[in-house]
Structure formats: C-alpha cells, structure tokens
Amino acid sequence: MSTVLVLNSGSSSLKYQLVDPASGEALAAGVVERIGETSGTVKHEAKGEKTVRDLPVPDHGEALRIVIGLFDEVGPSLAEAGIAAVGHRVVHGGEVFSAPTLVDDDVVAGVRDLVPLAPLHNPANVTGIEVARELLDVPHVAVFDTAFFTTLPKAASTYALDREVAAEHGVRRYGFHGTSHQFVSSAVAAHPVVAEKLAAEGRSPETLRQVVLHLGNGASASAVLGGEPVDTSMGLTPLEGLVMGTRSGDIDAGIVFHLIREGMAAEEVDTLLNKRSGILGLSGVGDMRELQKLVAAGDADARLALDVYLHRLRKYVGAYAAVLGGIDVLTFTAGVGENDHRVRSGVVRGLKFLGLTIDPAANEARSDEARVISAGHGAEAPLVMVVPTDEELAIARQAMALVEG
Ligand SMILES: Nc1ncnc2c1ncn2[C@@H]1O[C@H](COP(=O)(O)OP(=O)(O)O)[C@@H](O)[C@H]1O
Ligand SMILES: CC(=O)OP(=O)(O)O
Numbered sequence: 458m459s460t461v462l463v464l465n466s467g468s469s470s471l472k473y474q475l476v477d478p479a480s481g482e483a484l485a486a487g488v489v490e491r492i493g494e495t496s497g498t499v500k501h502e503a504k505g506e507k508t509v510r511d512l513p514v515p516d517h518g519e520a521l522r523i524v525i526g527l528f529d530e531v532g533p534s535l536a537e538a539g540i541a542a543v544g545h546r547v548v549h550g551g552e553v554f555s556a557p558t559l560v561d562d563d564v565v566a567g568v569r570d571l572v573p574l575a576p577l578h579n580p581a582n583v584t585g586i587e588v589a590r591e592l593l594d595v596p597h598v599a600v601f602d603t604a605f606f607t608t609l610p611k612a613a614s615t616y617a618l619d620r621e622v623a624a625e626h627g628v629r630r631y632g633f634h635g636t637s638h639q640f641v642s643s644a645v646a647a648h649p650v651v652a653e654k655l656a657a658e659g660r661s662p663e664t665l666r667q668v669v670l671h672l673g674n675g676a677s678a679s680a681v682l683g684g685e686p687v688d689t690s691m692g693l694t695p696l697e698g699l700v701m702g703t704r705s706g707d708i709d710a711g712i713v714f715h716l717i718r719e720g721m722a723a724e725e726v727d728t729l730l731n732k733r734s735g736i737l738g739l740s741g742v743g744d745m746r747e748l749q750k751l752v753a754a755g756d757a758d759a760r761l762a763l764d765v766y767l768h769r770l771r772k773y774v775g776a777y778a779a780v781l782g783g784i785d786v787l788t789f790t791a792g793v794g795e796n797d798h799r800v801r802s803g804v805v806r807g808l809k810f811l812g813l814t815i816d817p818a819a820n821e822a823r824s825d826e827a828r829v830i831s832a833g834h835g836a837e838a839p840l841v842m843v844v845p846t847d848e849e850l851a852i853a854r855q856a857m858a859l860v861e862g
C-alpha cells in the first residue's frame with residue numbers, strides 16, 4: 458500500500474488525513490483546532506477509534522508535531538502505512554503555480570511571496586510545509602486552491618481597473634476552492650444520470666453547463682463549461698462573492714474608503730470584512746447549524762442573515778446561467794451544501810424560471826452519495842444534485858501522480 462498524508466493548514470486549525478489514493482480510503486483523519494489560543498483541541502480518528510486531547514497548541518509547527526506524535530502513539534504507523542508523499546493544500550498560488558508542484562526551497566519562497574495576497578491562509582501554509590519537511594523525509598507536494606482557475610477567460614478574470622496598476626500589483630481574479638470545484642464538477646460529468654441526459658439530448662460532454670456551489674465556512678460558486686471553469690465568485694482573495702460564515706463576500710468597495718475616512722485603520726477593515734462579517738456579523742453566530750437553530754426559534758437577525766445568504770446565492774446562480782447560456786446541472790457541495798436541505802430548497806425555490814426544481818423527499822433524504830434532488834428529470838430539464846466534495850482525496854491523488862511520475 459502507498460499512502461499520502463494530506464495537510465490543510467487554516468488560519469487557526471490544521472486538518473489532516475492519511476489517504477490511500479488507489480482505494481480512496483482514509484486510514485486516519487483529524488483536526489487540531491484553536492491553534493495560538495490559550496487552549497487547543499486535537500481530535501484524531503483511526504480505525505473507528507477517536508482520541509481527543511485538550512492542550513495548548515502555540516503554532517502550526519507544534520500542531521504538526523502533536524499530530525505526528527499521535528500517529529506514533531495510537532497509529533496507524535506512517536511507515537507501516539507506506540507513506541509516499543505529503544500533500545499540502547496551499548490556498549494562493551498566484552500567477553506562478555498552476556499545477557501540483559514538488560516542494561523545494563524555491564517553492565516555499567514562492568508561497569511566502571504570495572502572503573500579501575492571502576494573509577489569512579498562506580502564512581499557515583508556509584509554516585505547515587516547513588515543519589512537515591523537517592519531520593517527514595518524503596517528497597512534499599503543494600496543491601493550489603487557485604490552480605483549477607488559472608485558465609479562466611480574460612473577460613472573467615480581469616477587473617475593470619487601470620491596467621498598469623493591476624499588472625504591477627498582480628490584481629486579477631484568481632478564484633479559490635479550485636480542488637473542490639474540479640473534483641465535484643468532474644464527478645457530476647461522470648455521473649450516469651448526467652451522461653444519460655446528454656446522450657438523450659444528442660450532446661457532447663464539451664457542452665455540459667454546470668454551476669457548482671461550494672458552501673462551507675468559506676463559500677464560492679463556479680460556472681463550468683465542458684469541464685473548464687468560465688467564472689468563479691472568489692477574486693484576488695477569498696473574500697469576494699457569496700456570503701460566508703465570517704466573510705462579507707461582495708460589497709461596494711466604497712464601503713472600505715468610507716470606513717477608513719470615518720477613522721478605522723485598514724487592518725481593522727480587513728478584520729471586519731474577513732472575520733466579523735457574513736453570517737456571524739449579521740446574526741452573532743458563524744456556523745450554519747447554529748444559525749438554523751436561531752431561525753427556528755424565531756430570531757429576526759438570524760432570519761435576515763439567512764435571507765441575505767440565500768439572496769446572494771440565487772443572484773450568482775442567475776448570473777452564471779447568463780454566463781453559460783443556460784444550466785444543465787446545479788450542484789451543492791461542502792458542509793452546508795451537502796447537509797442543509799433548507800438552504801438547498803431556499804436557493805432552488807426562487808429559480809423556477811431557469812427550470813430548476815426540487816423533489817422534497819430526495820432533498821431531505823440523508824446520504825453520503827452523489828445524488829439527484831430535482832423533481833422529474835425529463836428531456837431538457839436541468840438537474841439539481843448534491844455531490845460530496847473530497848479535497849483530501851483529490852490532493853492525495855494529485856500528489857501521488859506527481860511523485861510516481
Ligand atoms: N448538518 C448540517 N446542517 C447544516 N449545516 C451544516 C451541517 N453540517 C455542517 N454544516 C455547516 O457546514 C459549515 C462547515 O463546512 P465545511 O465544508 O466543513 O467548512 P470548511 O472546510 O470551510 O471549514 C458550517 O457552517 C457548518 O455549520
Ligand atoms: C479559500 C478559502 O476560503 O478556504 P476556506 O474555505 O478553507 O477558508
């Protein structure tokens with residue numbers, strides 16, 4: 458057996474999985490949370506056994522040391538599991554990195570150079586890579602969230618700014634969650650119901666028009682034509698687009714200048730938009746499960762937060778229908794997209810004019826499988842689907858493919 462240890466370093470967390478890319482099986486998975494706070498938590502799961510520890514975790518380096526220690530202590534042993542590579546999720550690859558990349562000192566320097574474009578994400582990615590290279594003597598592969606979107610059409614990736622200023626500062630739409638959008642859109646294209654639909658309509662796979670909604674803590678939408686992305690909602694940074702757990706998504710850029718002129722520092726506005734906005738800013742809670750509880754209890758702020766969230770989603774689906782010239786499949790994925798049937802029906806209900814429908818029983822049924830939730834999928838009618846994303850498996854496969862050459 459050959460396995461890949463996949464590391465996903467967030468601003469205050471480290472998620473990891475030991476994956477066998479051939480079978481798709483995760484041999485172990487876990488998360489270190491509240492890194493840098495007075496007390497952190499480590500949750501490690503392997504062979505159905507959970508290990509939970511509360512202890513201070515000062516930084517991402519220490520987090521990784523604790524994780525490697527747990528593999529030694531409770532297993533599985535990384536050596537016995539045949540670890541062949543470490544796959545690192547790196548959020549921003551800028552214009553430099555467009556494919557999975559074998560990590561050397563120059564690559565680490567390249568990821569560090571991109572910190573100004575992803576100040577919340579890339580610093581943790583750099584630390585994660587540096588410490589992992591110290592601790593694990595196997596090839597390290599960086600897989601970039603931006604990679605799938607490097608081929609976006611210019612009309613979609615270009616901001617209407619002074620072109621010299623934009624070029625000098627690398628200002629363009631990069632797009633994020635690309636590993637997920639690619640994994641999910643390929644799974645949709647390969648799904649038998651979708652293949653049947655295209656065949657029945659006498660169409661080739663290159664004409665398949667998809668909208669994918671990745672709704673996690675961070676959230677983004679993409680428009681995909683025949684497997685190629687043609688637009689996406691995140692931009693220069695992962696702040697643009699949909700309403701998220703703590704991020705505002707789209708706002709008038711004038712708000713930034715207004716707040717700065719009113720006395721806020723640029724850093725404060727950055728923190729406001731990235732960490733104190735979105736669902737959290739509107740309702741007091743950033744987690745969708747918590748928000749739905751407040752909505753059910755009749756909380757008016759929570760209701761408005763959900764309405765703003767759904768309104769933005771419907772706007773993006775409508776906009777992407779225009780970009781694609783119609784929609785064949787609308788797909789929900791990630792924590793909210795896979796689990797929250799109210800959000801799914803709330804989006805689709807407003808989009809009847811696009812032919813989108815929902816079958817309440819299929820929508821409310823619980824399953825971990827890719828599935829169709831639209832009502833009656835007759836000829837020409839678009840499908841609505843739920844497809845679980847698996848960024849870790851996608852990263853493991855890409856890392857193994859690179860290492861095996
Ligand atoms: N059963 C559920 N119902 C509604 N929302 C859920 C459910 N399970 C998870 N979520 C939501 O999914 C979000 C986290 O999604 P996830 O994809 O795990 O995020 P990330 O990888 O960006 O940290 C949270 O808002 C959480 O509340
Ligand atoms: C890019 C991004 O927003 O990632 P996450 O959803 O993990 O915060």
Ligand SMILES: [Mg+2]
Nearest residue numbers: 673674791848
């Ligand atoms: Mg995620």
